[in-house]
Amino acid sequence: MYGGGQVFESSSVNNELLKDEDPIKLAEFEARIARGEKIEPSDWMPKLYRKQLIRMIEQHGHSEIIGALPEGTWITRAPGFKRKLALMAKVQDEVGHAQLLYGAAETLGKSREQMIEDLISGKSKYSNIFNYPTFTWADSCFISWLVDAGAIVNQLANARGSYGPYCRALDRICAEESFHLKYGHHCVIHLATGTPKQRKMMQEAVDRWWAPMMHFFGPSDKISTHTEILTKWKVKMATNDECRQQFLDMYVPKIWELGLTIPDDKLKKNDETGEWEFTEPDWEEFKRVINGDGPLNKERLAVRRTAEERGAWVRRALAKNSEDQEYTAPLA
Amino acid sequence: MTEEALKELLYKIADDQLILGHRNSEWTGVGPLLEEDIAFSSMAQDKVGHSLAFYNLLHELGEQEPDIVAFTRNADQFHNSQFVELPIGDYSFSLVRHFLYDHAELIRFNMLAECPIDEIADVAKKLKGEIKYHVMHANTWMKQLGKATEESHNKMQSALNEALPYALGMFETSEFENDLIEAGIYAGEAAIELKWKDNITMVLEESGLSLPSWNTIKPVYGGRKGKHTDHLQPLLDEMTEVFKEDPTADW
Numbered sequence: 001m002y003g004g005g006q007v008f009e010s011s012s013v014n015n016e017l018l019k020d021e022d023p024i025k026l027a028e029f030e031a032r033i034a035r036g037e038k039i040e041p042s043d044w045m046p047k048l049y050r051k052q053l054i055r056m057i058e059q060h061g062h063s064e065i066i067g068a069l070p071e072g073t074w075i076t077r078a079p080g081f082k083r084k085l086a087l088m089a090k091v092q093d094e095v096g097h098a099q100l101l102y103g104a105a106e107t108l109g110k111s112r113e114q115m116i117e118d119l120i121s122g123k124s125k126y127s128n129i130f131n132y133p134t135f136t137w138a139d140s141c142f143i144s145w146l147v148d149a150g151a152i153v154n155q156l157a158n159a160r161g162s163y164g165p166y167c168r169a170l171d172r173i174c175a176e177e178s179f180h181l182k183y184g185h186h187c188v189i190h191l192a193t194g195t196p197k198q199r200k201m202m203q204e205a206v207d208r209w210w211a212p213m214m215h216f217f218g219p220s221d222k223i224s225t226h227t228e229i230l231t232k233w234k235v236k237m238a239t240n241d242e243c244r245q246q247f248l249d250m251y252v253p254k255i256w257e258l259g260l261t262i263p264d265d266k267l268k269k270n271d272e273t274g275e276w277e278f279t280e281p282d283w284e285e286f287k288r289v290i291n292g293d294g295p296l297n298k299e300r301l302a303v304r305r306t307a308e309e310r311g312a313w314v315r316r317a318l319a320k321n322s323e324d325q326e327y328t329a330p331l332a
Numbered sequence: 333m334t335e336e337a338l339k340e341l342l343y344k345i346a347d348d349q350l351i352l353g354h355r356n357s358e359w360t361g362v363g364p365l366l367e368e369d370i371a372f373s374s375m376a377q378d379k380v381g382h383s384l385a386f387y388n389l390l391h392e393l394g395e396q397e398p399d400i401v402a403f404t405r406n407a408d409q410f411h412n413s414q415f416v417e418l419p420i421g422d423y424s425f426s427l428v429r430h431f432l433y434d435h436a437e438l439i440r441f442n443m444l445a446e447c448p449i450d451e452i453a454d455v456a457k458k459l460k461g462e463i464k465y466h467v468m469h470a471n472t473w474m475k476q477l478g479k480a481t482e483e484s485h486n487k488m489q490s491a492l493n494e495a496l497p498y499a500l501g502m503f504e505t506s507e508f509e510n511d512l513i514e515a516g517i518y519a520g521e522a523a524i525e526l527k528w529k530d531n532i533t534m535v536l537e538e539s540g541l542s543l544p545s546w547n548t549i550k551p552v553y554g555g556r557k558g559k560h561t562d563h564l565q566p567l568l569d570e571m572t573e574v575f576k577e578d579p580t581a582d583w
Binding site for chain 1: 354357358360361362363364365366367368369370373374376377380381384398399402403422423476477480481483484487567570571573574575577578581582583
């Protein structure tokens, strides 16, 4: 589950990386992308393209594995067999997505170990929304339905991008996420139309999660880093605002249909522009959380770090067993 | 053979699977590597799914709905062995438990597949194909980690030593044992235990792990009769936390 809001390099760093590129190769590369061809791992690519893709795919992979934590804690509490089995399979999918994405990023030259190390040290980011706590069962249902829905909006756009391994990973991921969405929607319908206690639980989850959900797509285009070249290279396929608008258009009516209230008085669709209007999200809070000061940043990374440390002996043993074997690049 | 005897057998199978599946699902998101995270989740789903199949058989025999049976009983009403309720501990312990448990489960299911009661035989035939993969997974990892490094060998050996008394507790006999054997339902716990010892010994030898002499290991019994460690009730409290908020609600 990943919703954009990627951290990209500033344009001065971009220019620095670009200035040494061979202009003929660069022109050929851009022409291929313009024709809709996919770039494959062994093809020539600008250093900046490689760097930004690694960053984006890695952030996506991290979001999957950290995203497994807030929902994962509800596997052991899911009410009844049907929910328990479905949630187990859902969270397992998310871990599987991390595996796919790390594989795609590895084709660009960064190892999974290095990526996980950068995650744990706080050097690389993951989706902000997973720094918020899931207090109740309804919170986990909100994530399964709406955070996954938001992720699909972003991922479907990126699946039309230019880097072959990432696109293929996203195709598989989106197919699985569409089941998550159905599961999550089913859970939310049951709560929102259930007993008074269940309805209250669901409304409180919507109240808690709406602000992080609006943050999920990243800062408004008005204030986010300009990424023209990444758009031209089909690394970034839709702007943050475009994704957010698409999400609101698809899901606000469905949320209202269930009798739930969205905690934003200004939220409405402008019939003339066709755009949704809403209270500007608190981008200072977004920055604060992405820079490590959210409700659960420290805990999420601590859990990941502990898991890595506790499992290190297993990886050391496997490394010993494979000493004589040649490295095989992941299939992507 | 009485229906009570049959129910007791089905309950202990279902409860073992539910509790072990629940425990193994605790690895989701925190496994030693992504591939094992995914594998443990997959097997946990199978186990919980298998328990549901057995609670459904019990429901056909007049017991309550699977959700009610699984999500409303207290620890002393569970028939699982104490082995499966122990916390996941280090990965070495979870892996060894998975190895010891699934070898026994496969033998049990091979027997039940020949059971004269069609409903039970059908379920056993269907599920044993999945258990075969669980056993293959366990064997692969026992062999990989048993002798890779001194560190991994020591961890696996001490996990094995810790697990064995509890593992023998899986074969605690019930008061209906002879009725079930006479009715040809299965060959009984002692027969499973005997075959299990043979099967695991072979894999442990290949894994470079040593098995203490069986007569020095004192089995931990009690689970089948509702006597449990202090770990089971908190597990159940967690599992039923949401469900019990309103057991009549549709979740």
